[in-house]
Amino acid sequence: MSAAGAAGGGGADVLIRGGLVMTMGDDGAVVEGDVRVVGGRIAEVGGGLAARGGERVLDARGAVVLPGFVQTHIHLCQTLFRNLADDLALLDWLGRRVWPLEAAHSRESLSASAELGVAELLLGGTTAIVDMGTVHHTEAVFEAIEAGGIRAVAGKCMMDHASCPDGLREDTRASIEASLALARRWHGAAGGRIRYGFSPRFILSCTDELMREVAALAEAHGYFVHTHSSENVDEIAIVAARAGARNVLALAALGIRGERTVLAHCVHLDEAERRELAAAGTRVSHCPSSNLKLGSGIADVPALLADGVHVSIGADGAPCNNRLDMWTEMRTAALLHKPRHGPTAMPAERVLAMATRGGAEAIGLGHELGQVRSGFLADLQVIALDDLLAGPGGTLASRLVYATERAAVRHVLVDGEVLVEDGRLVRWDRAAIAERAGRELAGCVARAGIS
């Protein structure tokens, strides 16, 4: 066992041998060779590296070595509710399903939901997330993140506006104090793998007082802010009526902006909002499947990118997707904008960069995450290309984005620790997670009183 690095995790040193290494570096280099991981970080990338005593060797022959995916908008608390809120209009989706179910979470059911989500994410090659918890019990989400080994910016959901539903509505001070207690406990935990993100649900669920204080506290302590914005035309109309401005500008006026702020969705923006996002460096999380499934619309990502807005990708919660799978999101993001912008828009290379390096930048780690590069954190995946679907023609990026699925993911490492080996979870028993999820879901549905 090597000593863990400052931000590195446990586990032996690792040699990933004989793969096609997509470095995702500025030069787009693909290296035929090996990756050595020492103390949770990438130590060497190159051909013919010899195994050292005590190193664990992972076979990557015929496979691609890629940085792990970073999904910048996830709700682990909703994973349990997958397939329970399909083909419903947004108000029914929230009011009849998602909010009652979230409010019915016990600490145990929330823990089961988060484990289920972390397991799916890791098995699909996602090594880091930005997660929005629910109002109560969010310590259970952090515990699942810590136990599962995934990297995360996470926080408890904040809902202090008078319009919020019973069971979720909070007192403003209590919401902030509960958030700060979690932040003090978890920001920097697990060797830096876990960090805190204030998570006001969206502008309509929060008072201006709360938003302003969240912005100030995040700035003072280096926490992130993660919220929803501009998802739905009805929401935008209500925000305009209440705040006298469109979402992005209303949020900016409250201080919710900048490089440590992640806004999910941004489906409907005007030019002034795009300019504000670009100027502030605010991060946008594009959630193409979720935006389709809820009928929200198609975010104009090519326009955002052209204006210099930082865009990364997320699956959102399981009920509005119904997967937490970056492979599905990449393909959808690559295809969805072509009718409007033409078939050369959103090429595979660009989407793959958004899913890896772009996500790392969104969580403030662009300098040490999202590339296969000496000194960078060893959050990596090894993908065995499907012999029928993904080979042999075309570029590697095309083969990955258009013709590869999560079933191809063989090995996954976070902080140099092997969390998935040969398609199997190392830390957790998959069957036990599934069994527990079924049991806890039944309890949750009964408590929520939904049919």
Next chain:
Amino acid sequence: MSAAGAAGGGGADVLIRGGLVMTMGDDGAVVEGDVRVVGGRIAEVGGGLAARGGERVLDARGAVVLPGFVQTHIHLCQTLFRNLADDLALLDWLGRRVWPLEAAHSRESLSASAELGVAELLLGGTTAIVDMGTVHHTEAVFEAIEAGGIRAVAGKCMMDHASCPDGLREDTRASIEASLALARRWHGAAGGRIRYGFSPRFILSCTDELMREVAALAEAHGYFVHTHSSENVDEIAIVAARAGARNVLALAALGIRGERTVLAHCVHLDEAERRELAAAGTRVSHCPSSNLKLGSGIADVPALLADGVHVSIGADGAPCNNRLDMWTEMRTAALLHKPRHGPTAMPAERVLAMATRGGAEAIGLGHELGQVRSGFLADLQVIALDDLLAGPGGTLASRLVYATERAAVRHVLVDGEVLVEDGRLVRWDRAAIAERAGRELAGCVARAGIS
């Protein structure tokens, strides 16, 4: 071994035991139990069926038994070119990649391409296709269909217009004679599993003379007609200039219409065209991934369905997808129309019906294919629901359409013969197919002289 039924294939009788049988019948019944297959047809559906001597037993516990998928627009000849024509504008896609590569096909490379496609289709639970071949050597496609065991309506591509590229352009009489020779050889072959479909590429690649004769011959002999229509706005403008009408009406005026006619795409239609399709019973094959990837647009499928047009689903060719995977197409079809028509549009149940029963109707077999029902052809798939992604909440249709991938397909039968068992091809050696594909692709690329 049982005697094969009139339209049934070989293989022992089969008992599929202990599954959740989605019958796809009018009543939407899901039966917990067993399916007995005798002589290539479904003999019994019910609980507690006892195995008989000589029956092969397939375990379906914890799994769903579903009719095999029917994909109504496929180009097996292009499978080899997957990932070679990505992120290109349509004219470059056709002119620089797809046509030169198709023209460079040898009989061997075409055979390898078709085998690769049939293997992928079967492994993903697709048991029947409507396939458009290429201009030359299409007997190799039929041979792969016969050998692989998939059900198909297939035909050689016809391109006799002066504007067609060298290497593919044909003489009108020669094109018709070559088609008829294939039709005589293959229509009704393999116990009825293979049937012929004239395949004029699209209205701009064919003379009116050819189109009229194709329509008359199809009518006289009971062959199908399979062509592209209304895929792209530029195409539509040229058709309007040349024929003085929009595609669907121009095709109808040439006799290309009716219940044995499949029009792929139909992305851009006006009301008169939708009325014509509904009145004639012409089949539309919706290809959502392909329409996105080539930037063609989004076919208004809810409007087509509301007008009474028959719509089924297809993946198109591998270069414009890059999968031949009904799971991907179902999810895309279910999600893609919701921004325009709202989240209740295209519910999972409807999409699942389009992918199974709807496809069976499109190929004229609605009376004996596409449902798990006594007397129906035993084209079936058994899907082991993913314990993390597809369970336990929600309806089976939701779990299948939104949260299941091809990796979940365990067993596949066509005409009662087990072609995929435990995720492995029975008739073919997968590695040999992949290896051959790589070799033949290299030759094809060299002959085409593309870089």
